[in-house]
Amino acid sequence: MATMESLIGLVNRIQRACTSLGDYGGGNNALSSLWEALPSVAVVGGQSSGKSSVLESIVGRDFLPRGSGIVTRRPLLLQLHKTEHGTEEYAEFLHLPNKRFTNFSLVRKEIQDETDKMTGKKKQISPVPIHLSIFSPNVVDLTLIDLPGLTKVAVEGQPETIAEDIESMVRSYVAKPNCLILAISPANQDIATSDAIKLAKEVDPIGDRTFGVLTKLDLMDNGTNALDVIEGRSYRMQYPWVGIVNRSQADINKNVDMMVARRKEREYFETSPDYGHLANEMGSEYLAKILSKLLESVIRARIPNIIALINRSIEELERELDQLGRPIAIDAGAKLYNILGMCRAFEKIFKEHLDGGRPGGARIYGIFDYQLPGAIRKLPFDRHLSLENVKRIVSQSDGYQPHLIAPEMGYRRLIEGSLHLFKGPAEASVNAVHSILKELVSKSIAETEELKRFPSLQTELAAAASSSLQKFREESMTSVLRLVDMEASYLTVEFFRNLHVMETQGSQTASLSSPATVEQNSERQFRKIASNVAGYIKMVAGTLVNTIPKAVVHCQVRQAKLALLNYFYTQISQRQGEHLGQLLDENPELMERRLQCSKRLELYKKARDEIDAAVWLG
Numbered sequence: 001m002a003t004m005e006s007l008i009g010l011v012n013r014i015q016r017a018c019t020s021l022g023d024y025g026g027g028n029n030a031l032s033s034l035w036e037a038l039p040s041v042a043v044v045g046g047q048s049s050g051k052s053s054v055l056e057s058i059v060g061r062d063f064l065p066r067g068s069g070i071v072t073r074r075p076l077l078l079q080l081h082k083t084e085h086g087t088e089e090y091a092e093f094l095h096l097p098n099k100r101f102t103n104f105s106l107v108r109k110e111i112q113d114e115t116d117k118m119t120g121k122k123k124q125i126s127p128v129p130i131h132l133s134i135f136s137p138n139v140v141d142l143t144l145i146d147l148p149g150l151t152k153v154a155v156e157g158q159p160e161t162i163a164e165d166i167e168s169m170v171r172s173y174v175a176k177p178n179c180l181i182l183a184i185s186p187a188n189q190d191i192a193t194s195d196a197i198k199l200a201k202e203v204d205p206i207g208d209r210t211f212g213v214l215t216k217l218d219l220m221d222n223g224t225n226a227l228d229v230i231e232g233r234s235y236r237m238q239y240p241w242v243g244i245v246n247r248s249q250a251d252i253n254k255n256v257d258m259m260v261a262r263r264k265e266r267e268y269f270e271t272s273p274d275y276g277h278l279a280n281e282m283g284s285e286y287l288a289k290i291l292s293k294l295l296e297s298v299i300r301a302r303i304p305n306i307i308a309l310i311n312r313s314i315e316e317l318e319r320e321l322d323q324l325g326r327p328i329a330i331d332a333g334a335k336l337y338n339i340l341g342m343c344r345a346f347e348k349i350f351k352e353h354l355d356g357g358r359p360g361g362a363r364i365y366g367i368f369d370y371q372l373p374g375a376i377r378k379l380p381f382d383r384h385l386s387l388e389n390v391k392r393i394v395s396q397s398d399g400y401q402p403h404l405i406a407p408e409m410g411y412r413r414l415i416e417g418s419l420h421l422f423k424g425p426a427e428a429s430v431n432a433v434h435s436i437l438k439e440l441v442s443k444s445i446a447e448t449e450e451l452k453r454f455p456s457l458q459t460e461l462a463a464a465a466s467s468s469l470q471k472f473r474e475e476s477m478t479s480v481l482r483l484v485d486m487e488a489s490y491l492t493v494e495f496f497r498n499l500h501v502m503e504t505q506g507s508q509t510a511s512l513s514s515p516a517t518v519e520q521n522s523e524r525q526f527r528k529i530a531s532n533v534a535g536y537i538k539m540v541a542g543t544l545v546n547t548i549p550k551a552v553v554h555c556q557v558r559q560a561k562l563a564l565l566n567y568f569y570t571q572i573s574q575r576q577g578e579h580l581g582q583l584l585d586e587n588p589e590l591m592e593r594r595l596q597c598s599k600r601l602e603l604y605k606k607a608r609d610e611i612d613a614a615v616w617l618g
């Protein structure tokens with residue numbers, strides 16, 4: 001397994017990757033958080049408890065902002081890297097890659113500026129951490145998270161809720177089981193009032209990840225000391241307490257060098273009548289070493305869980321990305337290719353409906369097998385060919401007494417009037433097929449998986465198909481009405497020839513009859529006309545019940561299969577990149593989700609590679 005440096009260094013690298021890819025814990029977008037699985041040390045303390053001083057003592061450098069009210073307003077993720085003795089110390093920020101800071105007062109200023117950038121000058125707080133790496137021969141490999149001091153009172157410009165806001169941010173860090181709590185309490189205040197210990201007791205009641213630090217031992221009242229706590233007689237925790245003596249405000253004002261301050265601290269404990277016997281287990285250097293060892297053992301213990309989480313998350317994210325679909329290519333050609341591919345997928349499904357592969361097309365043939373013949377059967381030919389109607393029309397057309405030969409005009413008008421009735425069922429068939437085709441278009445769009453991500457393309461596709469169907473319907477309507485008109489415009493010669501023969505025979509017998517029968521004859525004549533017309537109409541009905549479906553299938557169904565999107569294809573092939581892009585604009589939440597998943601997947605894969613490399617090096 002990897003050595004201590006590479007393990008803590010490994011976690012440092014993964015933490016940097018997490019923050020740069022938007023994962024700093026909290027799981028705000030319901031994506032699993034790798035950050036939360038990484039062991040870290042959170043520095044917690046009340047205002048002016050000495051947090052910043054402890055950190056600067058551990059680093060051995062003056063680099064943290066100071067001031068009144070709340071100074072730390074964003075978590076500072078401090079990654080310490082031990083370098084070779086004699087090498088120059090420098091610092092780097094994650095948000096300023098490749099920029100090395102050797103002047104640590106500029107580090108302090110960058111922390112202030114970067115804090116203000118995210119929180120605004122109004123002393124707000126932000127959960128987004130600042131990543132600061134310090135490379136120095138005077139540090140141990142260790143990662144600490146400096147959090148805002150647990151404050152009680154909002155100062156001017158801060159929201160009233162600042163105390164709760166800070167506590168919930170601090171809690172979001174220390175509540176994680178992988179987080180070690182460095183609880184800073186000033187020895188010159190009653191430890192029972194320590195904000196850090198109170199919070200630590202809540203989130204870590206058995207104290208197996210809380211590390212107690214007592215600052216300001218030098219400020220305790222004369223004659224008192226903190227041995228009860230430090231020697232574990234009160235507030236006992238799994239790890240021994242460590243006493244610290246940082247620079248006083250006067251030292252800070254005099255810019256006492258940190259190395260000098262460390263030496264003074266060592267001398268304080270070595271010469272202290274109270275703490276002399278504990279001198280080797282006191283002070284900021286000892287604290288840094290023991291924290292590093294502790295962090296390394298926690299990381300070592302957690303590596304298997306981290307690897308399991310990473311592998312599980314990679315599988316989940318890849319599965320989700322497959323469902324979300326991969327991002328569409330950038331250039332216009334690729335966009336057009338994708339659009340055409342999705343249109344073809346839609347057309348395939350639509351044709352399957354029409355050809356019987358999917359339910360839907362059969363309903364069209366149901367119109368021809370039942371609706372059309374049924375409608376024709378119901379047409380009111382009897383009323384149209386009633387005796388008085390025939391008499392009226394024939395008399396109007398050919399005078400009262402029907403000629404010896406067929407009253408041709410009368411026949412024409414009776415037939416035309418009957419044929420006109422066919423237009424209703426013909427139009428109804430066209431409209432019924434049209435609405436089924438429209439329904440099948442919407443159904444097919446909904447069934448085309450690839451289209452689900454692109455609402456705009458769905459809308460344009462539906463509109464294009466609908467206007468094509470409308471055009472086909474108009475052509476079909478014209479055709480079927482022409483079929484009906486054709487039956488009127490050229491009454492079959494054969495019909496009239498047969499009619500003439502029948503009429504002639506009929507008139508010979510009629511001329512021999514008596515005047516009394518003339519009346520009957522004409523009545524019989526009219527009935528005969530009605531039945532001849534009815535016979536013709538029946539013949540026409542038998543024709544139309546077959547030719548109307550042919551026209552409808554040819555103009556509407558066949559066209560829908562062959563040319564539904566032709567116009568649409570012509571249109572989009574002339575569109576430019578950004579116009580095509582509009583067709584591919586996905587709903588924003590889905591795009592954002594895919595982006596988040598992709599970034600998180602990149603993070604986990606990077607972490608997996610880092611761990612593989614570290615284990616291999618180890």
Ligand SMILES: Nc1nc2c(ncn2[C@@H]2O[C@H](COP(=O)(O)OP(=O)(O)OP(=O)(O)O)[C@@H](O)[C@H]2O)c(=O)[nH]1
Binds near residue numbers: 066215252
């Ligand atoms: N004498 C003495 N003074 C200390 C010690 N630790 C901190 N101080 C002083 O206490 C004051 C607060 O110290 P900081 O390190 O700023 O405390 P903090 O918790 O970081 O404060 P905020 O983050 O601003 O809330 C400063 O004036 C320090 O000089 C110590 O061990 N001994």
